[in-house]
Amino acid sequence: MSSEIVHxxxxxxxxxxxxxxxxxxxxxxxxxxxxxxxxxxxxxxxFEGLYLRRVGVLYAELDEWAALLAEQRAEHTGxxxxxxxxxxxxxxxxEAYAAAHGAAAEVQPFSPSADLKKxxxxxxxxxxxxxxxxxxxxxxxxxxMKEVNAAYAAGDEDALRRILADLDSSPDAVQGSGVGADxxxxxxxxxxxxxxxxxxxxxxxxxxxTDLAKLKAKADRAATEGRDLLAEMSSNVQGRxxxxxxxxxxxxxxxxxx
Amino acid sequence: MTxxxxxxxxVPVQSASLVRKSAxxxxxxxxxxxxxxxxxxxxxxxAVDLLFNPPEExxxxxxxxxxxxxxxxLCLLKAVEYDPCHVEALHNLGSDFQEQGDLTEAVxxxxxxxxxxxxxxxxSLAYLFMNGSGKPELPPQEGDETCLSYFCGYAEQGNAxxxxxxxxxxxxxxxxxxxxxxxxxxxxxxxxEQGYAPAQLELGALFESGRGVAQDNVQASNWYCLAAKQGExxxxxxxxSQFYKGLGVPEDIRQAEYWFSLASxxxxxxxxxxxxxxxxxxxxxVMERMSKENAGNHG
Numbered sequence: 001m002s003s004e005i006v007h008x009x010x011x012x013x014x015x016x017x018x019x020x021x022x023x024x025x026x027x028x029x030x031x032x033x034x035x036x037x038x039x040x041x042x043x044x045x046x047f048e049g050l051y052l053r054r055v056g057v058l059y060a061e062l063d064e065w066a067a068l069l070a071e072q073r074a075e076h077t078g079x080x081x082x083x084x085x086x087x088x089x090x091x092x093x094x095e096a097y098a099a100a101h102g103a104a105a106e107v108q109p110f111s112p113s114a115d116l117k118k119x120x121x122x123x124x125x126x127x128x129x130x131x132x133x134x135x136x137x138x139x140x141x142x143x144x145m146k147e148v149n150a151a152y153a154a155g156d157e158d159a160l161r162r163i164l165a166d167l168d169s170s171p172d173a174v175q176g177s178g179v180g181a182d183x184x185x186x187x188x189x190x191x192x193x194x195x196x197x198x199x200x201x202x203x204x205x206x207x208x209x210t211d212l213a214k215l216k217a218k219a220d221r222a223a224t225e226g227r228d229l230l231a232e233m234s235s236n237v238q239g240r241x242x243x244x245x246x247x248x249x250x251x252x253x254x255x256x257x258x
Numbered sequence: 259m260t261x262x263x264x265x266x267x268x269v270p271v272q273s274a275s276l277v278r279k280s281a282x283x284x285x286x287x288x289x290x291x292x293x294x295x296x297x298x299x300x301x302x303x304x305a306v307d308l309l310f311n312p313p314e315e316x317x318x319x320x321x322x323x324x325x326x327x328x329x330x331x332l333c334l335l336k337a338v339e340y341d342p343c344h345v346e347a348l349h350n351l352g353s354d355f356q357e358q359g360d361l362t363e364a365v366x367x368x369x370x371x372x373x374x375x376x377x378x379x380x381x382s383l384a385y386l387f388m389n390g391s392g393k394p395e396l397p398p399q400e401g402d403e404t405c406l407s408y409f410c411g412y413a414e415q416g417n418a419x420x421x422x423x424x425x426x427x428x429x430x431x432x433x434x435x436x437x438x439x440x441x442x443x444x445x446x447x448x449x450x451e452q453g454y455a456p457a458q459l460e461l462g463a464l465f466e467s468g469r470g471v472a473q474d475n476v477q478a479s480n481w482y483c484l485a486a487k488q489g490e491x492x493x494x495x496x497x498x499s500q501f502y503k504g505l506g507v508p509e510d511i512r513q514a515e516y517w518f519s520l521a522s523x524x525x526x527x528x529x530x531x532x533x534x535x536x537x538x539x540x541x542x543x544v545m546e547r548m549s550k551e552n553a554g555n556h557g
Binding site for chain 2: 048051052055056059095096098099100102104105210211212214215218229233236239240242243246
């Protein structure tokens with residue numbers, strides 16, 4: 001306190017202090033935005049998993065019956081068109097199967113605890129690549145940020161704690177010498193952080209315009225009306241699967257009868 | 259806590275992104291089918307609304323019934339175009355075609371709905387089959403059953419439409435069922451309690467005439483009322499009559515007028531005559547006296 005009275009801040013120092021305040025505020029905002037983006041991605045991935053498990057598998061089954069039917073027809077008629085059709089149907093069925101039973105289908109429901117969110121926000125603030133001071137620091141932070149995002153998506157609080165503990169033990173980047181150098185660095189950081197915030201906004205907009213997000217929005221809206229949209233969709237596709245199965249079996253019996 | 263999954267890490271980048279793409283394709287497929295179904299529901303709802311609240315411009319046309327029918331069919335066809343698996347629209351189209359006497363089309367639509375698991379459609383098919391017209395091919399495993407056992411099976415499972423049709427077999431002695439009105443009343447009541455309008459109407463009529471059940475005008479009016487509220491034209495007419503004559507309900511010429519007007523919109527015979535009588539404020543007692551005097555004059 002007393003030093004303030006004795007030592008008057010130079011205009012550069014005042015500017016530096018103001019910019020540092022601004023940077024701290026923006027960093028907090030950035031951490032919130034990163035949290036929002038990471039949550040959105042994780043929610044979408046979890047919804048995709050749910051969708052693939054409940055509806056996607058039925059589409060895969062539907063395509064499988066369609067492929068079988070096309071193959072039966074190709075076998076009976078032997079025309080080149082029927083063969084091409086069968087091959088196309090088979091490719092489509094394989095693709096749908098791979099999608100419905102792939103890694104995306106294994107993503108489990110996402111419900112982050114308050115602790116997890118707090119840890120993420122803290123870690124994001126500390127390791128964010130856009131507050132890096134030089135290229136080497138930036139590369140290190142980018143790697144760490146990836147780890148932070150992965151840990152968050154997996155709901156892994158321990159991993160986040162470990163990352164934060166490692167940060168505490170590693171020496172902080174060396175501060176530049178002199179007020180002028182510090183000011184330049186802070187200004188650069190400010191610009192990077194602002195750019196990142198703008199980029200996140202764009203990414204959030206783009207994500208919420210994907211078909212998956214639209215589907216999720218519909219499902220959420222239906223849920224507020226007490227409806228289970230995915231159940232409705234799956235029962236609809238199930239009905240068509242039943243029809244396709246009956247039809248395929250009927251044609252098979254007919255074919256064998258000939 | 260979470261070990262990195264080695265099998266995921268080993269997937270080559272390109273094929274992983276391919277899988278991602280087709281997972282998205284599945285989402286797009288679901289979304290577009292959802293949209294189609296919403297469109298289909300919109301058109302189906304419109305077809306339903308046409309029956310309950312026909313728009314003014316159709317009513318003021320030369321042949322409102324024909325106009326409504328045509329408009330309704332367009333809506334249903336649109337619904338089926340958007341969602342070829344819209345069971346209710348398919349079934350409705352089937353019964354519309356049946357009313358028009360186009361049995362081939364009726365059977366085709368019923369069959370499609372039946373294939374999708376609609377019990378109503380299966381019963382409608384069986385009913386057509388029973389009448390000996392249209393000759394639908396019932397699903398092979400069910401084809402050799404008699405219609406009566408067909409209805410019976412579904413009726414016992416609790417399907418309202420089948421209960422109604424099963425009741426109808428006993429009511430009129432169809433499909434080699436014995437003519438047994440008590441039995442009919444039993445099955446009508448089962449279906450009526452589930453809210454099936456045609457059964458409510460038949461049950462009301464049995465109560466009014468006292469056939470198969472003890473005569474009870476209060477019961478009759480109640481069942482007519484439930485069916486009338488669902489848009490059943492004959493029930494609306496009969497409920498109007500109950501109000502007009504004060505049978506089972508207090509005599510109320512305004513209520514009678516209301517129900518006659520609804521029935522006459524649907525073109526139910528006699529409804530427009532009764533509507534005119536109500537509008538003129540001629541009460542039931544006056545009508546009785548007038549018809550007696552007429553009879554006296556002629557006699």
